Amino acid sequence: MSDTTLTKPAPVAEPPSRWRRTLTEITGGSVMISILAVVLAMIAGGILIALTDENVQAAAGYFFARPADTLAEIWKAVSGAYVALFQGSVFNPNRPEFAAQIKPFTETLAFATPLIAAGLGVGLAFRVGMFNIGGRGQMLIAAACAGWVGFTLDLPWGLHMVLAVLAGLIGGGIWGGLAGLLKARTGAHEVIVTIMLNYVAFYLVSYLLRTPLLQAPGSNNPKSPPIMDTAVFPDLLGPQFNLNFGFILVIAATVFVWWLLSRSSLGFKFRAVGLNPNAARVAGIDVKNMYVYAMLISGALVGLAGVSQVLGPLSSGFSSGLDAGIGFDAITVALLGRSKPWGIFVAGILFGAFKAGGFAMQASQGIPIDIVLVVQSLIVLFIAAPPLIRTVFRLPDPSKPTKPKARKTPAAPTQKAVIAK
Secondary structure (H helix, E strand, O other): OEEEEEOOOOOEEEOOOHHHHHHHHHHHOHHHHHHHHHHHHHHHHHHHHHHHOHHHHHHHOOOOOOHHHHHHHHHHHHHHHHHHHHHHHOOOOOOOOHHHHHHHHHHHHHHHHHHHHHHHHHHHHHHOOOOOOOHHHHHHHHHHHHHHHHHHOOOOOOHHHHHHHHHHHHHHHHHHHHHHHHHHHHOOOHHHHHHHHHHHHHHHHHHHOOOOOOOOOOOOOOOOOOOOOOOOOOEOOOOOOOOEOHHHHHHHHHHHHHHHHHHOHHHHHHHHHHHOHHHHHHOOOOHHHHHHHHHHHHHHHHHHHHHHHHOOOOOOOOOOOOOOOHHHHHHHHHHHOOOOHHHHHHHHHHHHHHHHHHHHHHHHHOOOHHHHHHHHHHHHHHHOOHHHHHHHHOOOOOOOOOOOEEEOOOOOEEEEEOOOO
């Protein structure tokens, strides 16, 4: 005689589906983190705009009597500020002609040109595990070299501009390469070295602008002579727009950095050193030389930002303040772009929009320009803290394995022989 009984099966773990893994990577990846960091910073900026608006403060005095008035003033202040930001940086439909309507976007691209160039240099150094904080010094040296060629040599159009650009790239590359050489040969930390080189470059260029080498003849101001027309970047869309050939050079630089990091053997060595210099050394890569090469290229890219200023909007003559904080803003752009070439390109355009639209906010709505700087700072803060963004928006973490689902299986029968006496 036999009896059949059912045993409770153990749950079988089912691996997550391909679509679920893809959705986790998209929602919790670096691109989404960067986008949500901008959104969260804009929300925080809106709160600051509302708190500092005089009409909102006045309406808040009788909030409990008429709360709708306070909410209406908050909406008016915040929406007015961000509409002005959009119209000052992207498109202004209130202007009569189409060329005037799209001029804000060309202003954004003009502001973004040096930010993208400098951001590419900083981002390249990040990929090699180095922090290039010397953007200001590299821009100044590159600008001095390109400016000297631009107003001293008398050459045909085209050739003159090419030589001026090459002189600036070489100057910025040498100034950045000094930090890489000191790190490779003496172990000096590149952050301290590049910061000190900023001061050296600033005071050196300030001194040269008071000597016949860079100072305009017959002038007592520390300012250079105007650049010759044969070396000035041509306008891309006409004299009514500030966008010039420098933006084309920035696009070419972005393509070059993408190719360098993704398609070249030197870029592979850069990425290997950035991930683990000890393992790269064991694999036969000369880590010290990689530091020197990386800072040479990084300095040249940052120098392109200085060149774009001297041969572009500052072609009438430059001073020692030409960097205008671009060297430090480039760090923010590189962080927002996750040190990836096309990410930096988009981040540079975004920050160019902040700069172009910030002036429109200040002019039309009376919003302090410092609010835009606060928003930029908050973007950096949120990007530096991805767990905070994931917590606020309840996003998954792609670095952690997804918990598998428990799958039920049918119970298997077992035979148990029972012998009856």
